[in-house]
Amino acid sequence: MYLSKFLMPTLKENPAEAQIVSHRYMMRSGMIRQSSAGIYSWLPLGLRVLKKIEQIVREEQNFAGCQELLMPTIQPATIWRESGRYEDYGKEMLRITDRHEREMLYGPTNEELITEIFRGSVRTYKDLPKLLFHIQWKFRDEVRPRFGVMRGREFLMKDTYSFDLDFEGAKRTYNKMFVAYLRTFARMGLRAIPMAADSGPIGGDMSHEFLILADTGESEVFCHKDILSFDLPKDNIDYNEDFQPIVDKWTGLYAATDEKHNLNQASLLAEDLVSARGIEVGHIFYFGTKYSKSMNAFISSPSGQEVPVEMGSYGIGISRLVAGIIEASHDDDGIIWPESVAPFDIGIINLSSGNESCDSTCEDLYFRLGNAGLNVLYDDRDERAGVKFANMDLIGLPWQIIAGTRGIKNGVIELKNRATGEKDEMTPNSVLNKLARI
RNA sequence: CGGGGAGUGGCGCAGCCUGGUAGCGCACAUCGUUCGGGACGAUGGGGUCGGAGGUUCAAAUCCUCUCUCCCCGACCA
Numbered sequence: 317m318y319l320s321k322f323l324m325p326t327l328k329e330n331p332a333e334a335q336i337v338s339h340r341y342m343m344r345s346g347m348i349r350q351s352s353a354g355i356y357s358w359l360p361l362g363l364r365v366l367k368k369i370e371q372i373v374r375e376e377q378n379f380a381g382c383q384e385l386l387m388p389t390i391q392p393a394t395i396w397r398e399s400g401r402y403e404d405y406g407k408e409m410l411r412i413t414d415r416h417e418r419e420m421l422y423g424p425t426n427e428e429l430i431t432e433i434f435r436g437s438v439r440t441y442k443d444l445p446k447l448l449f450h451i452q453w454k455f456r457d458e459v460r461p462r463f464g465v466m467r468g469r470e471f472l473m474k475d476t477y478s479f480d481l482d483f484e485g486a487k488r489t490y491n492k493m494f495v496a497y498l499r500t501f502a503r504m505g506l507r508a509i510p511m512a513a514d515s516g517p518i519g520g521d522m523s524h525e526f527l528i529l530a531d532t533g534e535s536e537v538f539c540h541k542d543i544l545s546f547d548l549p550k551d552n553i554d555y556n557e558d559f560q561p562i563v564d565k566w567t568g569l570y571a572a573t574d575e576k577h578n579l580n581q582a583s584l585l586a587e588d589l590v591s592a593r594g595i596e597v598g599h600i601f602y603f604g605t606k607y608s609k610s611m612n613a614f615i616s617s618p619s620g621q622e623v624p625v626e627m628g629s630y631g632i633g634i635s636r637l638v639a640g641i642i643e644a645s646h647d648d649d650g651i652i653w654p655e656s657v658a659p660f661d662i663g664i665i666n667l668s669s670g671n672e673s674c675d676s677t678c679e680d681l682y683f684r685l686g687n688a689g690l691n692v693l694y695d696d697r698d699e700r701a702g703v704k705f706a707n708m709d710l711i712g713l714p715w716q717i718i719a720g721t722r723g724i725k726n727g728v729i730e731l732k733n734r735a736t737g738e739k740d741e742m743t744p745n746s747v748l749n750k751l752a753r754i
Numbered sequence: 755c756g757g758g759g760a761g762u763g764g765c766g767c768a769g770c771c772u773g774g775u776a777g778c779g780c781a782c783a784u785c786g787u788u789c790g791g792g793a794c795g796a797u798g799g800g801g802u803c804g805g806a807g808g809u810u811c812a813a814a815u816c817c818u819c820u821c822u823c824c825c826c827g828a829c830c831a
Contacts, residue, residue, distance in 0.1 A: 328780065328792065329766050335822050352824065407755095408830075459755065460830065473831055525831095534830095599831060633831040667790055670822085702791040711790090718792055730790095 317660070319695040322750075324361050326707055333448060336532045339464030339530035341651050347638075349398040350619050353471030354461025360637065360710065364659035366472065369637050370451055372503050372656060373474045380496040382447040382476050387429050389453055393419035396427040399610050407740045408456050422455040427607050429476040429630060434625065436615035441481040441574065444615070444625070445489055449476035466595070466639040467534070483604075486626040490522055490560035490602050493630045495549050496525050496599050498566070500632065502548040504641060505654030508597055509543055511571045513675030522602035525573060527594030530643035537594040538582055539571035544590065579661075595640045602628040651712030652735050655754065660693040661685075662751060663713040665704045669696055677729065678719050681744055688752040709734065717747060 325346040333350075334340040352464030358366055376716070396402035402409075402421075410422040423429070430448060439444065451474045461469050476493065482484040494510065498609050501508035508526040527537055529544075532553060570585055571596065572578065582589055607613065608624035617623045625660065634641075638685075645652045655661065664682055668674040682694045693713060695704050701720070708716050718730040718739075728741045731750065742750070 325764085327765060332760090332766070335825075350823090454831075456830070459828090460825095462825085468831080471831065475831085596831065631831050636831065649757060665790095700791085700793065702789095702793080705791045707792080718790080722790065 317691075317693050319693055322693070323554050324711070325359070326406075326646050326710060333379045334464065336466070337339070337646055338465050338466060338532070338639035340637065341642055341646060341710065342464055345651065348465060349524065354458060354467070356465055356468060358692070361396055361659050365638050365653070365657055366635060366713065368555045368657045368659070369504060369641075370472070370474070372499055373571075373632055373634060374451065376496055376500040376503065377447075377449050377474065377476060379553075380492055381449070382449045385433075385448055386432075386450045386451060386498060387423070387426050387452060389423055389455070389748070390420050391423045391426075391429055393421060395432050395611070396421065399428050399607055400429075400451065403429070405561070410455050410457050423452075424454055424456045425629075426450070426452075427627075428611065430591065431611045431613050431627070434477075435611065436610075438615060438625075439477070440616045441658075443486055443616060444479055444481050447476060447493075448479075449474060449630075452570055452640055455743045463469045463532075464639055465635045466643075468635065471481075471633060472517060472635040474632040474634055478612075478628040478630070480561070480626040480628075480707065481615070486602055486604070486628055487522070488558075488646070489598065490628055491563045492555055492598050493628075494524065494554075494563050495559045495602065497630070497632070498549055499553065501528070502550060503574065504637065504657050506641065507544065507548070507595070507643060508595070509537070509539060509540070509571055510566055511573050511594075512567070512576050512601065513573070513576065513601075524600050525596050525602075526598035527596050528640055529592045529594050530640070531593055532643050533595040535594055535595035536574040536577075536591070537572070538574075538577050538589060538591050540585055541567035541588050543571055548562040551680050557729075577693075579675050592671060594634075595636070595643060595727070597637050597692065598630075598632045600628070600630045602626075639681070646712070649706070650710035653712045653714060655714045658714050659691075659711070660713050661690045661754070662717060663711070664690045664694040664717045665693060665701075665708055665719065666696055667701050667704065667718065669698050670726075672719055673724050674719055674721055677724055678717075681717060681719075681748065684748055685751060690751060690754075697706045715751060 321472050325444055327344045327516050331343045332342050333416050334343050345361060346359055348358055350356055393402055409424055414420055414421050452475050455470050458469050461467055478489040480489055506528045506543040510524040510526050513523040513525040570581060589602045604626055606623035608627055615620050615624050641657060662685060665680040666674055673729055682692055685692045712734055714734055716732040718732060723729055725739060727743055727748060730739050730741055731747050732739045
């Protein structure tokens with residue numbers, strides 16, 4: 317992409333309303349534009365990141381054996397009346413009426429809809445377990461939206477729903493998702509820490525929030541310092557394995573958000589206790605037969621009995637992750653994207669647009685890197701060097717190629733690593749070789 | 755939902771108290787000089803001051819109503 321043709325309206329000054337660093341940088345780099353309170357448009361640069369994150373989440377869900385489907389944003393009130401949540405949900409739910417005066421709503425979550433789909437299509441335990449997910453926009457009419465897309469009213473979420481015959485099966489599924497989540501966040505360069513969460517009326521320990529640590533996090537968190545250096549389950553995962561040992565390891569040490577924080581338990585950790593702030597990026601939840609009972613989702617068990625199916629739900633806030641990653645990875649000059657989610661892999665800065673040898677060197681690299689399968693943003697604008705450097709640092713692409721007449725006359729260009737700031741002078745060919753390998 | 759604040763060119767803001775018909779910086783356009791870390795000069799375009807009503811010879815400025823947005827708190831992927 318030629319930057320001269322790309323819609324990327326960067327701002328030199330901080331918008332007054334942006335209070336936290338991710339919101340400021342997302343506005344300043346032209347990733348998003350606010351439409352109304354808690355509702356945003358995603359401009360080309362922001363959408364690229366959103367799609368990258370979405371794709372990582374999708375791949376990891378598929379890998380874990382989940383099947384993707386797509387449910388609508390607008391749902392009928394009837395199924396919410398069945399579960400009893402139509403009244404319970406309160407003002408957070410955006411309620412609308414269609415032309416026939418039918419009561420509808422913009423979905424804040426999808427337990428009802430997925431249960432309706434399940435009960436109409438699955439009748440026997442032989443079809444279980446089933447893991448179904450979708451990635452869809454949700455709307456929750458938050459009392460006070462804030463912090464940009466971190467707490468928007470409209471947000472993109474991946475939600476998975478599981479169906480099992482019995483508790484043992486549901487627990488296996490829960491563990492599977494637990495591990496899938498660790499892997500998913502790790503792929504984005506994040507260490508998300510599972511913390512015990514409120515499990516509601518069901519009780520037990522089958523609800524965990526996944527939080528990434530960041531100074532600007534909304535909740536206060538406490539955990540054992542060793543959790544911060546646990547190995548992440550990365551390669552060679554076999555989803556047929558029993559993951560109980562991994563789950564036990566991660567849940568064995570103290571980790572809690574302020575709501576679940578237990579002073580007595582925590583004080584036992586003494587100097588091993590880490591107190592920090594965190595951003596919730598995922599939540600997994602076992603809720604048993606809550607919806608299957610109220611909505612009549614029964615299956616035949618091996619004994620021929622009709623039993624309510626055991627369910628769980630598993631969410632990841634995809635749009636929130638965009639902001640979360642920035643909170644976890646930035647410096648005073650701007651964003652530092654992990655390679656896996658960067659909007660482009662490489663930025664080329666042509667310091668002397670209009671200079672023939674500079675232009676041809678950059679053009680040549682642009683096409684050859686593109687042919688090597690890399691996404692390149694080429695700053696071909698007629699701007700001063702300082703503007704180009706500042707913009708490129710702001711948008712945080714992992715690699716910058718800097719080409720100016722000074723180096724070109726000696727046959728070299730610079731390769732800069734955004735994260736470390738390291739710059740190397742190399743020939744265009746060696747830059748190409750190095751980057752083609754990432 | 756309780757408490758506070760703000761709406762003035764695309765962005766950031768001043769003007770409002772003490773009414774007299776809108777200004778600054780950035781951005782934008784043209785020209786010139788510059789050109790490896792957000793240049794300089796000149797010229798120029800763009801707003802009727804969130805909306806409605808009122809007071810007045812005259813309202814961005816005073817009064818009333820209303821809409822929107824932001825911040826703190828309680829709630830939440």
